[in-house]
Amino acid sequence: MIGITRRTSLRALSLGMVSAAAMTAGMAAAQDDTVTIGYAVARTGPNATGAGITTIPNYELWVDTVNKAGGLAMPDGSRRMIEVVEYDNRSANEDIVRSIERLATQDEVDLILPPWGTGSNLAIAPLMARFGYPQMAVTAVTDKAPEFAERWDRSFWMLGGGHDYATGLVEVLSAARDAGRINDKVAVVSVADGFGIDLINGARPAFEEAGFELVYDETYPLGTSDFAAIMNGAQDSGADSFVAFSYPPGSFGMTKTAQSMNYNPKVFYISVGGAFPIYPGVADGKAEGVMAIGGVNADSPTIQDYFQRHTAFVGNPPDSWASAITYASLEMLAQAIERVGLDHAALAKELSTGVFDTVVGEVRLENNQLRDLWWVGQWQGGSFRAVNPADKEGASEPVIPKPEW
Amino acid sequence: MRLILPLICLAVLAVLPLHFSDYGLGLLIGAATYVTLASAWALFSGHTHYISLATVAFYGAGAYTVAVLNEVLPYPAILLCAAVIGGTLALIVGLSTLRLRGVYFVIFSFGLAELIRQLITWYEVNVTGTLGRYIFLDITTRQIYWQMLALGAATIALTAWIMRARLGLALRVIGDDETVAAHSGVNLARVKLIAFVLSSVILTLAGAITSPRYVYVEPSIVFNPTVSFLTVIMALLGGANRLWGPALGAVPLFLVFEFLSSNFPDTYPIFLGLLFIGVVFVVPDGLISAAERLTRRGQVRA
Amino acid sequence: MLTTTVILGLVLGGTYALLALGLTLQYGIARIMNLAYGELTLLSAFVVVALFQGLGLSPLLTLPLVAAGGYGIGWLLYAVMMRPLVARSQGRGRLEVDSILATFGLLFLIQGGLLLAFGANFTSISYLDRGVTVLGVSVALNRLIAFGICVVVGAALVVALKTTRWGLIMRAVALTPGSAPLVGIDVNRAARQGFALGSALAAVAGASISMYQTFSATAGVVFTMKALVIVIMGGVGNVPGALAAGFGLGLIETFVATAIDPGLTLAATFAIFLLVLLWRPQGLFGARR
Numbered sequence: 001m002i003g004i005t006r007r008t009s010l011r012a013l014s015l016g017m018v019s020a021a022a023m024t025a026g027m028a029a030a031q032d033d034t035v036t037i038g039y040a041v042a043r044t045g046p047n048a049t050g051a052g053i054t055t056i057p058n059y060e061l062w063v064d065t066v067n068k069a070g071g072l073a074m075p076d077g078s079r080r081m082i083e084v085v086e087y088d089n090r091s092a093n094e095d096i097v098r099s100i101e102r103l104a105t106q107d108e109v110d111l112i113l114p115p116w117g118t119g120s121n122l123a124i125a126p127l128m129a130r131f132g133y134p135q136m137a138v139t140a141v142t143d144k145a146p147e148f149a150e151r152w153d154r155s156f157w158m159l160g161g162g163h164d165y166a167t168g169l170v171e172v173l174s175a176a177r178d179a180g181r182i183n184d185k186v187a188v189v190s191v192a193d194g195f196g197i198d199l200i201n202g203a204r205p206a207f208e209e210a211g212f213e214l215v216y217d218e219t220y221p222l223g224t225s226d227f228a229a230i231m232n233g234a235q236d237s238g239a240d241s242f243v244a245f246s247y248p249p250g251s252f253g254m255t256k257t258a259q260s261m262n263y264n265p266k267v268f269y270i271s272v273g274g275a276f277p278i279y280p281g282v283a284d285g286k287a288e289g290v291m292a293i294g295g296v297n298a299d300s301p302t303i304q305d306y307f308q309r310h311t312a313f314v315g316n317p318p319d320s321w322a323s324a325i326t327y328a329s330l331e332m333l334a335q336a337i338e339r340v341g342l343d344h345a346a347l348a349k350e351l352s353t354g355v356f357d358t359v360v361g362e363v364r365l366e367n368n369q370l371r372d373l374w375w376v377g378q379w380q381g382g383s384f385r386a387v388n389p390a391d392k393e394g395a396s397e398p399v400i401p402k403p404e405w
Numbered sequence: 406m407r408l409i410l411p412l413i414c415l416a417v418l419a420v421l422p423l424h425f426s427d428y429g430l431g432l433l434i435g436a437a438t439y440v441t442l443a444s445a446w447a448l449f450s451g452h453t454h455y456i457s458l459a460t461v462a463f464y465g466a467g468a469y470t471v472a473v474l475n476e477v478l479p480y481p482a483i484l485l486c487a488a489v490i491g492g493t494l495a496l497i498v499g500l501s502t503l504r505l506r507g508v509y510f511v512i513f514s515f516g517l518a519e520l521i522r523q524l525i526t527w528y529e530v531n532v533t534g535t536l537g538r539y540i541f542l543d544i545t546t547r548q549i550y551w552q553m554l555a556l557g558a559a560t561i562a563l564t565a566w567i568m569r570a571r572l573g574l575a576l577r578v579i580g581d582d583e584t585v586a587a588h589s590g591v592n593l594a595r596v597k598l599i600a601f602v603l604s605s606v607i608l609t610l611a612g613a614i615t616s617p618r619y620v621y622v623e624p625s626i627v628f629n630p631t632v633s634f635l636t637v638i639m640a641l642l643g644g645a646n647r648l649w650g651p652a653l654g655a656v657p658l659f660l661v662f663e664f665l666s667s668n669f670p671d672t673y674p675i676f677l678g679l680l681f682i683g684v685v686f687v688v689p690d691g692l693i694s695a696a697e698r699l700t701r702r703g704q705v706r707a
Numbered sequence: 708m709l710t711t712t713v714i715l716g717l718v719l720g721g722t723y724a725l726l727a728l729g730l731t732l733q734y735g736i737a738r739i740m741n742l743a744y745g746e747l748t749l750l751s752a753f754v755v756v757a758l759f760q761g762l763g764l765s766p767l768l769t770l771p772l773v774a775a776g777g778y779g780i781g782w783l784l785y786a787v788m789m790r791p792l793v794a795r796s797q798g799r800g801r802l803e804v805d806s807i808l809a810t811f812g813l814l815f816l817i818q819g820g821l822l823l824a825f826g827a828n829f830t831s832i833s834y835l836d837r838g839v840t841v842l843g844v845s846v847a848l849n850r851l852i853a854f855g856i857c858v859v860v861g862a863a864l865v866v867a868l869k870t871t872r873w874g875l876i877m878r879a880v881a882l883t884p885g886s887a888p889l890v891g892i893d894v895n896r897a898a899r900q901g902f903a904l905g906s907a908l909a910a911v912a913g914a915s916i917s918m919y920q921t922f923s924a925t926a927g928v929v930f931t932m933k934a935l936v937i938v939i940m941g942g943v944g945n946v947p948g949a950l951a952a953g954f955g956l957g958l959i960e961t962f963v964a965t966a967i968d969p970g971l972t973l974a975a976t977f978a979i980f981l982l983v984l985l986w987r988p989q990g991l992f993g994a995r996r
Contacts, residue, residue: 052827674819681812
């Protein structure tokens with residue numbers, strides 16, 4: 001029967017492709033004077049936007065910076081150039097998983113950098129653990145980070161969990177209420193996906209404990225583009241504080257809607273997107289006083305230098321939340337390599353226990369997690385400044401009430 | 406002869422992972438998954454010409470079932486549950502929609518996937534209060550491959566059997582002309598329903614089998630509409646009304662996607678777009694027909 | 708409370724209806740199910756934003772420009788890509804499959820081009836973002852303008868299709884493409900015009916969306932789906948139907964968001980859409996064919 005010969009020839013074809021790939025991998029491995037670093041990031045699909053803002057520019061900037069400096073410094077004092085192997089993960093878990101398998105077993109790269117997004121990082125974690133690669137999961141916000149760090153002992157969770165951000169926000173609002181600047185009513189909306197739910201689940205008990213009343217508390221589906229009804233409900237609720245656990249399209253849409261309907265809560269808080277460099281443009285130059293997730297110590301010279309280099313290399317400044325952490329994670333990697341070389345076990349141990357000097361300052365992980373983070377930031381005088389934790393060095397004083405739009 | 410060669414192939418495919426690296430195995434799983442999806446899709450759509458974009462509704466439902474039940478039930482029981490859920494879903498959908506024709510059915514099936522995704526999201530957010538579930542199952546990649554291979558082989562065998570049975574004949578008549586089919590005594594509703602449910606159960610199982618590879622499951626991850634589109638394109642490329650057509654479309658397309666996304670990550674969508682347009686203009690009836698025309702030894706089959 | 712819901716719903720519905728007009732023309736007259744419709748919308752939105760940010764041209768000024776550009780692109784697409792498919796297909800089922808596949812390819816092609824040209828960033832501009840009070844409800848001026856464009860364009864289309872000779876030809880082609888040539892109608896020409904006009908409307912919708920919404924190069928599918936839902940609900944090729952369905956959808960979404968639960972807006976959209984499909988596949992306002 002005709003179909004059978006086709007089936008066999010197909011198998012031959014796929015075998016051929018695999019062996020061709022194996023050959024190129026062998027050639028790459030033969031060049032021992034370079035360090036191959038692989039990453040599979042979303043170039044297409046829904047994750048492409050997040051990866052394009054936070055992940056890819058920083059990877060490229062870092063590789064460029066290291067190679068211009070002569071390459072990665074090794075423990076023996078030599079320097080080796082970085083060679084990049086990059087794949088598109090098409091924002092699909094199946095492709096993410098397969099591309100990690102490819103990087104690890106076919107290309108046999110020295111190091112693997114993680115993709116963008118909580119789901120993607122979780123999808124690759126078991127594989128990274130199995131192949132022994134350290135995983136610097138930067139763009140993953142999850143309350144289960146301690147559990148994951150224990151389950152996969154070479155994984156490092158660098159961006160905290162939803163509870164952290166929610167608690168930080170409640171601290172800021174509590175202080176303002178105790179000072180008599182806002183009332184104890186809060187209107188909160190959250191996007192219906194893992195991130196939004198993590199945050200709202202952390203925020204509800206925290207608000208309650210601090211004596212706040214959630215007078216408006218709704219979720220909206222991912223993909224919502226019209227926020228007039230939601231903002232109307234929030235405005236009518238009588239709350240002084242508006243809190244949105246949102247993604248960029250929602251954060252931007254709510255900002256614009258609030259402006260056009262002249263909704264002026266004393267606290268206006270949005271989540272992802274609020275720290276993006278394009279935010280002041282979205283807010284029509286009236287971003288002053290808007291609070292959002294994340295933040296940087298805008299007065300720190302290392303951060304200012306990083307912002308300048310990022311702007312020069314990419315064409316726009318980085319976002320003021322996960323970008324600096326992403327870059328810092330790469331600096332940690334480079335410094336760990338300089339101390340212990342490319343051996344994965346030694347590298348993971350060094351990352352876990354070492355102290356590193358990065359753009360976000362001196363970094364030391366606790367139980368494989370970066371805990372020394374900024375939870376809340378605010379636009380003040382044209383830059384996005386961290387305001388919480390208030391006792392951390394470099395924190396700015398929050399401006400409440402926010403000036404009117 | 407007709408049985409022996411496919412069985413030998415199957416045996417060879419089954420021992421392949423013992424000699425392959427993890428990436429090779431990943432490729433095999435991907436290819437086997439899409440062969441299964443495309444073949445299962447063609448089982449219903451190939452002859453009836455009902456273009457369904459609901460593939461991911463079932464595929465995602467399967468994955469989600471595993472995510473919900475993986476800590477409660479033993480694995481075989483989870484698969485059974487997934488099959489039952491997929492079958493029930495297909496029955497409900499089938500009973501209410503199969504009288505839709507043409508583009509209405511296409512769009513309905515697409516809307517169905519979105520509706521299920523929205524409802525699960527809403528339910529998780531408001532009732533269970535968690536979104537995002539974890540799958541920690543002790544299943545190796547090889548086991549996943551073998552399961553998928555078995556499911557794929559079963560799908561093709563089932564298709565071969567149906568094409569010879571009365572059901573296949575009835576489906577072909579429906580595809581040619583529903584009115585004629587009704588007049589010649591075909592129970593339209595029942596035939597379509599049986600094929601739809603069979604196809605949907607396989608799609609659901611495929612989703613359930615691959616899901617341990619994801620670890621983390623969220624509606625926006627498992628109900629990725631690209632899966633539906635790719636399945637249709639693959640089946641049509643090979644020839645949806647031929648036994649080996651979907652498999653023949655799935656494997657090369659899968660490899661081409663893999664090649665493009667690794668070698669041209671920047672321009673991958675452009676290549677992909679050109680490829681689709683090329684398929685429509687160059688091999689409109691599927692590769693098998695094109696090959697037959699080319700070698701001029703094609704005898705026209707229905 | 709009720710007036711707020713109604714006004715917000717109508718304004719939202721206006722933007723939806725505008726989005727759907729072009730698609731209903733393309734499918735109704737040219738018989739092409741254009742899955743790349745959202746990408747055409749996005750393309751226009753990106754061009755408008757680029758002109759606004761680069762040259763400081765106001766979106767309202769560039770709107771006629773992109774509309775003309777959209778017409779040209781649609782014309783070319785039909786002549787080069789769709790016409791051979793139409794000529795090849797004998798029956799309608801064949802063309803449906805072919806056009807879905809071909810425009811699916813087009814979708815990726817345009818998306819890839821947009822990603823290369825404009826990157827993956829979210830794009831959002833601020834233009835006429837101030838509030839205007841309508842019957843005591845504050846509405847964004849740019850949304851009100853989009854609503855106005857929708858009403859003007861929709862009304863003009865309805866009148867033109869109803870009263871002019873051109874409209875008669877278009878309706879004849881939409882209704883019975885097989886017998887239209889018998890009365891001397893150049894079906895190919897009419898279909899090309901219908902497709903091009905649909906693309907022009909997609910461009911207009913994109914230009915108005917760029918004024919108020921955040922979008923990125925990968926968001927086209929969302930627009931296509933929204934338009935598709937409205938087209939089906941209004942009846943394929945039925946311009947007044949698409950207008951009514953668009954407004955209806957806007958009202959329903961706003962009502963669900965205010966009175967029931969914002970989390971269910973999209974679910975409600977799809978549920979209603981599926982119900983309409985089952986109950987009246989020809990659309991709420993379509994005649995049985």
